[in-house]
Amino acid sequence: MGGMRCPLGAHYLPVPGDTAIEVIELLEELGLRKMVNGRADYDERTLCHSPQERLFIGGGWRDGLLPPIEALPAAERKAALANYRAFGAAVAEAGRGDAFAIPTARSRWTPALDALDATTFAAWLDRRGLLAPALRWYLDYCCRDDYGAGAAQVSAWAGIHYFASRHGFHAPGSDESLAADSGEGLLTWPEGNAWLAAHLAAPLGDRLHPGRVVLRVSESRDAATIEAWNVAERQRERWIASRVILATPLFVSARILDTPPPALVEAGRLVRHAPWLVANLQIDAALDGQPGAPLSWDNVLYDSPGLGYVDDMHQSTMPFAEATVLTAYWALGGNDDAELGANRARLLREDWHTWTSRVIADLATPHPDLPAKLKRVDLMRYGHAMSIPSPGVRSSVALRALADSTGRVHFAHTDLSAYSVFEEALFHGTRAGHAAASARPSSRV
Ligand SMILES: Cc1cc2nc3c(=O)[nH]c(=O)nc-3n(C[C@H](O)[C@H](O)[C@H](O)COP(=O)(O)OP(=O)(O)OC[C@H]3O[C@@H](n4cnc5c(N)ncnc54)[C@H](O)[C@@H]3O)c2cc1C
Numbered sequence: 001m002g003g004m005r006c007p008l009g010a011h012y013l014p015v016p017g018d019t020a021i022e023v024i025e026l027l028e029e030l031g032l033r034k035m036v037n038g039r040a041d042y043d044e045r046t047l048c049h050s051p052q053e054r055l056f057i058g059g060g061w062r063d064g065l066l067p068p069i070e071a072l073p074a075a076e077r078k079a080a081l082a083n084y085r086a087f088g089a090a091v092a093e094a095g096r097g098d099a100f101a102i103p104t105a106r107s108r109w110t111p112a113l114d115a116l117d118a119t120t121f122a123a124w125l126d127r128r129g130l131l132a133p134a135l136r137w138y139l140d141y142c143c144r145d146d147y148g149a150g151a152a153q154v155s156a157w158a159g160i161h162y163f164a165s166r167h168g169f170h171a172p173g174s175d176e177s178l179a180a181d182s183g184e185g186l187l188t189w190p191e192g193n194a195w196l197a198a199h200l201a202a203p204l205g206d207r208l209h210p211g212r213v214v215l216r217v218s219e220s221r222d223a224a225t226i227e228a229w230n231v232a233e234r235q236r237e238r239w240i241a242s243r244v245i246l247a248t249p250l251f252v253s254a255r256i257l258d259t260p261p262p263a264l265v266e267a268g269r270l271v272r273h274a275p276w277l278v279a280n281l282q283i284d285a286a287l288d289g290q291p292g293a294p295l296s297w298d299n300v301l302y303d304s305p306g307l308g309y310v311d312d313m314h315q316s317t318m319p320f321a322e323a324t325v326l327t328a329y330w331a332l333g334g335n336d337d338a339e340l341g342a343n344r345a346r347l348l349r350e351d352w353h354t355w356t357s358r359v360i361a362d363l364a365t366p367h368p369d370l371p372a373k374l375k376r377v378d379l380m381r382y383g384h385a386m387s388i389p390s391p392g393v394r395s396s397v398a399l400r401a402l403a404d405s406t407g408r409v410h411f412a413h414t415d416l417s418a419y420s421v422f423e424e425a426l427f428h429g430t431r432a433g434h435a436a437a438s439a440r441p442s443s444r445v
Contacts, residue, residue, distance in 0.1 A: 001280055001282040001325050001376060001378065002282050002284075002323060002375065002376070004190065004282070004312060004323070004324065004325045005189075005190035005191040006190065006191060006192075006280045006312040006325040006327055007190075007191055007192025007193070007194060007278070007280075007310070007312070007327055008192070008194070008278055008280075008380045009192065009193070009194075009276075009278060009380065009385075010192055010193035010422065011188060011189075011192030011193060011327065012048065012186045012192070012193070013186065013187045013188075013193065013196065013422050013423070014166060014185070014186045014187075014423075015042065015047075015185035015186060015187065016102075016423065017102060017165075017166070019101040019102060020102050020103065020423050022103075022423075022426045022427050022430045023422070023423050023426055026196075026426060027042075030199055031043070032046050032187065042185065042187065045315065046187045046188070046189065046315075047185055048185070048186045048187070048188045048314075048315070049297070049314060051063065051293060051294060051295075051296040051297070052186075052296055052297050053296050053297065053299070053300065054292070054293040054294075054295075054296040054298075054299055054300070055067065055300050055301075055302055056290075056300070056301045056302060056365070056366040057071045057302040058071045058072075058302075059291070060290065060291040060292035061290055061291065061292035061293040061294075061299075061366070063293045065138065065298075066084070066138050066172070067080070067134040067137065067138060067302060068172065069081050069084075069172060072134050076132065076133060076134060079131075079132045080132040080133075080134045080135060081171065082132075083130050083131070083132035083134075083135045084135060084169075084171035084172065085171040085174070086128065086129075086130060087125075087130055087139075087169055087171075088168070088170055088174065090128065090130075090160075091160055091164050091168055091169045092164075092168060094112075094116070094160050094164055095160070095163075095164030095165075099113060099164065100161050100164035100165040101165060102165045102421075102423050102424070103417065103423055103424050103427035103428075104161070104165075104417050104418075104424065105403070105417070105427060105431075107165075109395075113395070114395050116155065116156040116157040116160060117155045117156070117158075117391060117393075117394050117395040118155070118391055118392065118395075119156050120151070120152055120153065120154065120155060120156065120390075120391055121139070121143060121151040121152075121154050121155060121156045121158065121159030121160075122150075122151040122152040123152075124156035124159065125139065125151065125159075136151070137302065137303060139151050139159060141300065141307070142159075142162050142163075143158070143159060143162070144307060144331040145307050145329075145331065146162055147162075147274070147331075147333070147386070147388055147389055147419055147420075148273075148274025148275075148276060148331040148332070148333040148385055148386045148388055148420075149274050149331065149333025149334060149335070149390075150333070150334065152336065153333060153334070153335055153336060153340075153388055153390055154388060154389050155389055155390060155391040155392070155393070156391075157389070157394055157395070158389035158394070158419060161389075188297065188314075188315065189315070190312045190313070190315055190316075192327075193422055196422065211230065211232050212228040212229065212230055212231070212237070213228060213229040213231065214226055214227070214228050214256050215228060215229055215236070215256060216256055216258060217244055217246065217256050217257050217258065217409065218257075218258035219258065219259070219407065219408050219409060223240050223241065223242060223408075224240070224241050224242070224243070224244045224408045224409060225238060225239070225240055226238070226239040226240075226241065226244065241408075242408065243408055243410065243436040243439060244408060244410070244436075245409075245410045245411075245412050245429075245432045245436055246409055246410070246411050246412065246413070247411075247412040247413050247428075247429060248413060249273070249384065249387075249413050249415055250264060250267045250268055250271055250387075250402070250411070250413060250415040250416070251268045251271065251273070253268075253411060253413070254268035257409065261401075261402075263397070263398040263399075263401035263402050264398075264402060264411075266396070266398035267396070267398040267399055267402060267415070270390075270392065270393055270396055270398060271387045271388075271393055271415055271418070272333075272337070272340065272387070272388050272390060273383075273384035273385060273386060273387055273388065274332060274333030274340065274384075274385055274387075274388050275333070275340070275343055275344040275347050275382060275383050275384065275385060276329070276330065276331055276332060276381075276382040276385035276386070277329075277330040277332065277347060277355060277359075277379060277382075278327060278328070278329055278379070278380040278382075279327070279328040279330070279355070279356070279359040279377060279378070279379050279380075280312075280325050280327050280328075280377065280378045280379075280380075281309075281325065281326045281327075281328065281359070281360075281363075281370075281374055281376075281377050282323075282324075282325050282374070282375045282376045282377070283324060283325075283326065283370065283373040283375065284323045284375050285322065285323060285373050286323075286324075287367045287369055287370060287373065288367070288368075288369045290366055295311055295314075296311070296314070297310060297314040297315075298310055299311065299366075301362065301363075301365060301366060304362050304365075305330070305358075305362065306329065306330045307328075307329040307330065307331060308328070308329070309326040309327055309328040309329070309363060310326070311326060312324060312325040312326070312327055313325070326363070328359050328362070328363060330359070331385075332346075333388050340388075344383055347381050347383065348383065352379055355379055356377050356379065359377070360374070360377075385420075386414075386419070386420030387414070387415045387418060387419060387420055388419075389418040389419040393418040394417070394418035396418075399415075399416055399417075399418060402416055403428065406435070406439070410435050410436050411428070411432065412425075412428045412431070412432035412433075413425070413428065414428060416428050
């Protein structure tokens with residue numbers, strides 16, 4: 001927009017931990033990571049620059065996203081701090097012994113994780129008396145941000161995985177919080193993870209055939225047949241292959257496979273998807289300053305229905321902010337099935353003007369000058385953006401069976417992990433690619 005790049009969806013990749021082998025290999029292949037004197041060194045242009053994140057609370061901006069105790073009403077402070085500490089201890093306890101890894105397939109799955117996956121995160125927090133509004137807002141925000149739905153919809157496994165698989169949860173003032181403040185790295189690009197998608201696609205050259213909608217996949221003894229709609233030519237075409245990797249969402253795979261296996265039918269029934277709205281707002285001048293922390297990469301509003309906005313010019317090395325594009329994110333999975341359905345219907349039915357007004361009204365609280373500086377808004381609607389790790393999904397037998405499938409058709413979508421991040425998608429794609437390549441060719445199609 002206005003010559004500036006901006007994301008339409010995913011926008012960052014955390015610096016990988018040791019278990020994210022596929023991500024490490026990819027980043028090294030793309031020249032973004034190398035080992036120097038035994039330490040991983042990342043391309044500075046891609047590592048998210050400081051300041052990374054801030055929260056608008058009590059009329060001002062604060063560093064970080066966890067509501068600081070001193071920004072809370074006096075009556076809430078003592079309980080909030082106690083809850084922060086208790087939650088941090090619970091995460092550390094649950095995360096012992098490799099229980100939470102990324103990709104999740106490398107976690108040591110135990111009955112304790114089955115139990116966490118059987119209940120909602122909100123119910124798990126209630127049972128522990130973790131009721132402080134500031135903690136609950138923050139945890140709900142994290143669930144909406146990573147899983148597209150609130151803490152009342154995602155499982156306790158997912159809620160804890162968010163922290164235990166990465167950096168833990170550090171109550172303010174703890175020793176760990178000082179270490180965590182010194183930088184949990186992430187990689188980002190003005191156009192978001194479209195950069196990664198473009199670099200994954202580039203080596204395929206003209207072997208990549210975009211603009212085909214797959215209508216049907218059928219397996220026979222000798223081959224698999226794919227019927228597709230060629231969008232540009234406006235005609236059907238048929239492809240014959242010895243192996244097929246279906247990297248489509250599982251509910252789509254269940255529709256297009258001629259004879260879907262029972263596990264796929266079951267997964268299609270089990271997995272629900274959160275709708276999302278992404279709004280790109282082009283502004284032609286820097287927004288007025290507000291008290292507190294300066295403009296950051298990620299800017300979040302306390303108690304807002306949205307998830308805040310990312311400044312897409314953040315990675316530019318300009319010394320002061322000028323024209324930019326702000327990307328605002330709204331996760332619309334809600335707190336239960338009924339809210340999810342109603343939100344998806346609203347996203348489909350309500351016109352661009354209604355949604356644009358909603359987004360602007362939300363951001364105008366910290367930025368009253370935003371409407372006057374706005375040049376253009378582009379909206380991106382996703383009806384089924386990302387799978388929600390609801391109770392019972394991650395531990396389901398169906399997902400495991402699909403990840404291990406051995407026929408002509410291999411499944412590779414991130415739905416197989418019960419939630420949606422680049423690391424999980426890359427893991428399943430790589431796994432399915434190896435499985436397809438190492439299967440004995442039973443015909444020469
Ligand atoms: C708004 C938003 C923000 C996000 N932010 C992040 C983030 O910051 N970091 C992160 O790691 N993840 C993020 N995610 C999640 C991330 O986008 C997913 O994890 C990732 O895209 C999953 O990749 P995938 O290849 O498994 O599936 P998808 O990206 O869902 O790809 C599936 C593909 O199948 C295609 N398809 C469907 N049906 C057919 C058909 N019949 N024929 C042909 N093609 C078909 C679709 O068009 C699509 O291209 C975000 C998601 C959204 C929606």
